[in-house]
Amino acid sequence: MNKVRIGIVGIGNMGKGHLNYLSKDEVKGGELTAIVDIDPARLDWVREHHGDRYVLFDNLNDFFASKAFDAVLICTPHYDHPTVAIQAFEHGYHVLVEKPAGVYTKQVREMNEAAARSGKAFGIMYNQRTNPLYQKLRDLITSGELGQVRRTNWIITNWYRSQSYYDSGGWRATWAGEGGGVLLNQDPHQLDLWQWTIDMMPQRVRAFCHFGKYRNIEVEDDVTAYVEYANGATGLFVTTTGEAPGTNRYEVTGDNGKIVVEDGKLTFWRLRTPEPEFNATWKGGFGSPEVWKCEIPVAKSEGAQHKGITQNFVDYVLKGTPLLAPGEEGIKGLTLSNAMHLSAWTDNWVDLPINEDLYYEKLQERIKNSTHKKEMQELKHMDVSGTH
Incomplete structure (x- = not known):
């Protein structure tokens, strides 16, 4: 392999950011070949600005079945990061996932286990x-x-x-x-x-x-x-x-x-x-x-940032260069935020590693009463009934 073909999952703000430098061939050894997004308007935007340069998909099943790429760059909403990553590993792809690794460590741990089983490259976009x-x-x-x-x-x-x-x-x-x-x-x-x-x-x-x-x-x-x-x-x-x-x-x-x-x-x-x-x-x-x-003397720059992480990921796949941000380490920062939430919710100390089942239970209680969930349920009701 002398290059890594990349497929972007999700072409929102972050996806477009990655598309920008990949479309200019600024990652040596990396080539953007495919994009998937369930929003037709976003795919239309890609066509308008990039013509037919990339293979476009409107669903993950066709995207993963296509074999039009070697690695995926996941830029979906937080909850979907582990789910999409696990699917990608199961289809034999390398995975680079945007931060955060997920929303709760129980799901992220499953993602890490899937990565270990696959033997594929796994990185996270910790560009800092x-x-x-x-x-x-x-x-x-x-x-x-x-x-x-x-x-x-x-x-x-x-x-x-x-x-x-x-x-x-x-x-x-x-x-x-x-x-x-x-x-x-x-x-x-x-x-x-x-x-x-x-x-x-x-x-x-x-x-x-x-x-x-x-x-x-x-x-x-x-x-x-x-x-x-x-x-x-x-x-x-x-x-x-x-x-x-x-x-x-x-x-x-x-x-x-x-x-x-x-x-x-x-x-x-x-x-x-x-x-x-x-x-x-x-x-x-x-x-x-x-x-x-x-x-202390430090270079007057913020580093290579997102492009640098992608380049490092590609170099790892092609040359075995050590990963600066291994995907498995995404669970560490998430553990800290989960522990802070759980401590506040229980008004008590939280030992690490956290009680993942308790955290998940407390999170589900909040999701159940979330305004966003209620709004989505109302929209679903309107779509089905056609009465509003």
Whole structure:
């Protein structure tokens, strides 16, 4: 194989984004050959802008049966990510899935198992892993430069969304349509980076989620979560879509100082003497270790982003290049958001791994009363009866 033929599933906003760079042949060794979408208008848009360059399908059965591609890039609504991925694996295709991996870990675990059975390539569109800022942060931590991690603290409140944004689609910010709010729509990248940069998942979570605090929505739009790690470290994650101006500041403290990521810069407040050593030897009463403010050089770019993940995925299939974002790791960030929801719903601590059956049960209760589900039921009733 000297190239990977790619089929896109879903040609909404994200699908069009991937179509844009693939149509320009900007992924070496990758070739877009097919697209599927159940919305005729979207397929018409492809024809209008790209002619007959791609094979188009209006249903998944014909799409998967066609063998017109080697790998699929899944850009469907959240709930469908695992379902479509499992179908693709069962038909013998490689899979690259958009974030989040899914809505609940029980379903995502089934997707991971299907990937393992298939032996096919599996990646997830965690494009922020290409960002030099977070790559350098991970390097400083995993190499031991920071010493043992003691505390993580991420304030990510610059996700401002107005009511008109939520009103733009009946599926937005509903349990039935999206399966969550700021944690599942805006924060999947940060939740992934939170665990990826320190190479460590927490042991337990206590979260406080406010549902429809700032907007007329049914899902969470304000979250404060506290976590504890096996090594004794603690962490804090604060996020919202209802504040302006917002903040994006990520701090990681270790035995050798503190690293801060903010405003596109990475600053290492480096202790000349590691804190444990200073504490064991200092006899002067008041005092603290000498600290150096080090501006860590980082490439002035946001990395290759979506195109970079797709290129890495293609390189993995063709050359065996290690995956930057293995699909199996999508469950990690989702576990964090599921744990935060479950902690808020039960008003209690949640141990990791979470009780997946309990989470699913609680989620179904919310889906049952979701405004989006009721709207879909009404539309279905109108289509069938023809009386409205």
